[in-house]
Amino acid sequence: MSVSSPTKRRKLPEMVKPTPMVAANWKCNGTKASVDELLQSFAQAKAGHPVECVVAPPLLHIPATQAALKGNALWAVAAQNCIAADGAFTGEVSAPMLKDFGVPWVILGHSERRSLYGESNGIVAAKVKAALAAGLKVIVCVGESLEQREQDKTMEVVLAQMAAVVEILPDGSWPSVVLAYEPVWAIGTGKVATPEQAQVVHAGMRTWLAEKTSPEIAAAARILYGGSVKSGNAASLYEQPDINGFLVGGASLTPDFLAIIAAAK
Numbered sequence: 001m002s003v004s005s006p007t008k009r010r011k012l013p014e015m016v017k018p019t020p021m022v023a024a025n026w027k028c029n030g031t032k033a034s035v036d037e038l039l040q041s042f043a044q045a046k047a048g049h050p051v052e053c054v055v056a057p058p059l060l061h062i063p064a065t066q067a068a069l070k071g072n073a074l075w076a077v078a079a080q081n082c083i084a085a086d087g088a089f090t091g092e093v094s095a096p097m098l099k100d101f102g103v104p105w106v107i108l109g110h111s112e113r114r115s116l117y118g119e120s121n122g123i124v125a126a127k128v129k130a131a132l133a134a135g136l137k138v139i140v141c142v143g144e145s146l147e148q149r150e151q152d153k154t155m156e157v158v159l160a161q162m163a164a165v166v167e168i169l170p171d172g173s174w175p176s177v178v179l180a181y182e183p184v185w186a187i188g189t190g191k192v193a194t195p196e197q198a199q200v201v202h203a204g205m206r207t208w209l210a211e212k213t214s215p216e217i218a219a220a221a222r223i224l225y226g227g228s229v230k231s232g233n234a235a236s237l238y239e240q241p242d243i244n245g246f247l248v249g250g251a252s253l254t255p256d257f258l259a260i261i262a263a264a265k
Contacts, residue, residue: 018222020238020245020264021178023054023139024252025080025107025226026061034253035061039068041255047074049265051245054105054139055252056080059093062103078105078139081113084130095127095134106131107247109141109161111184121164128177129168137176139224139247140165142205146185154183155204162205166212174213178222180247181205186227188249195236195243198225202242231259238264 030038035057042055056078057065069075083092098106108131109124119127124140131138142161144154158181169177181201186192193201202223210218225237226247237243245264251257 015219015241017241018220018244019050019052021052021054021222021224022245022257022261022264023078023105023107023178023180023224023247024056024257025110025247025249026055026057026253027080027112027249028058029253030058030061032061032064035064036068038253038255039065041258042075043068043072045072045074045258045261047261051261051264052076053261054078056105056107062101066102076104077102078107079103080107080110082106082108082127082131082136084126095131095136098131099134099136103136105137105139107139107141107180109165111141111143111182111187115184121161124161125164125168128165129170132170132173132176137178139178139180141180141182141226141247143182143184143187143227149183149185154201158201158205159208162208163212166209174217174221178224179205180224180226182226182247188228190228192228192233193225195233195240198237199240199242202240206242229260231256231263234260234263 053074054076055065062077066077079098082095082098083089086094108127113119128138128140142158144157148157183193205223206218209221222244223242224245224247225243229246229248230251246260248257248260
C-alpha cells in the first residue's frame with residue numbers, strides 16, 4: 001500500500017472519535033529538581049474537554065510522579081518498558097512488578113527499543129501479551145525508518161509490526177490497547193510528518209485493523225501520532241479523522257505539553 005495514494009477503506013461504523021489520549025514519554029531525561037518543577041505544573045493542569053493523559057517518566061522517577069499527580073484525575077502514570085517474565089534478568093522490570101507498584105500503563109515497542117536493543121516484532125508481541133495478562137494497559141508503538149519510507153515500505157513495515165501483536169491479543173483486550181504511529185525519521189529530529197502524511201498511515205492502520213478484527217474494534221481503537229509533536233502543529237494533526245491523540249517526547253519535558261493536551265479536541 002503506497003503512502004502517497006489515498007487509502008481504500010473498508011466501510012466502518014459511523015466514525016465518532018474516541019476519547020483522545022496525550023502521553024508524555026520522558027525517555028532517559030530528568031533530574032530530581034527538573035522533574036519536581038515540571039510535575040508542579042502538571043499537577044495543577046485542568047482540561048476543558050474529555051482527554052486521557054499519561055506520563056511515562058524514567059523508572060526512578062515513577063514514585064515521585066505518582067505522588068505529585070495522585071490528586072489530579074486527569075493523569076495516569078506509565079512505565080517506558082517491561083519484560084515478559086520475572087526471573088534472572090539483571091537490570092529489567094517485569095509487568096507484574098509494575099502492577100504491584102500501581103503503575104497502570106506501559107509503553108512497548110518504541111523504535112528506540114527496537115533499534116537499539118534488538119526487540120523484534122515477536123519480542124514486542126510477547127511483552128504486550130505479558131503486560132495485558134498482568135492487568136496493565138499498553139501503548140504499542142509502530143513506525144518506519146526513513147530508508148523504509150523512501151523505499152515505499154511504510155505500510156508493509158507498520159502492518160507487520162501490528163500483525164505480530166494482533167495475532168496474540170486475547171479476546172476483549174482492545175479497550176486496554178492503544179496504538180501509536182511514530183515515523184522513526186521524525187522522532188527527535190524536528191521533522192514531522194505532514195497532517196496528510198500521518199492521516200494516510202493512520203487510515204491504513206484502521207482499515208487493516210477492521211479487516212483483521214472487526215469494523216467496531218477498528219472504529220473504537222485509539223491511534224496516536226508521535227514524532228516531533230509540538231503545540232504549534234498539534235491542532236492541525238488532531239484535525240485528521242484517524243488521529244486520536246499524541247505520544248510526545250521532547251516537548252513533554254516542558255510546560256508546552258499542556259498546550260498539546262489542549263489541542264487534542
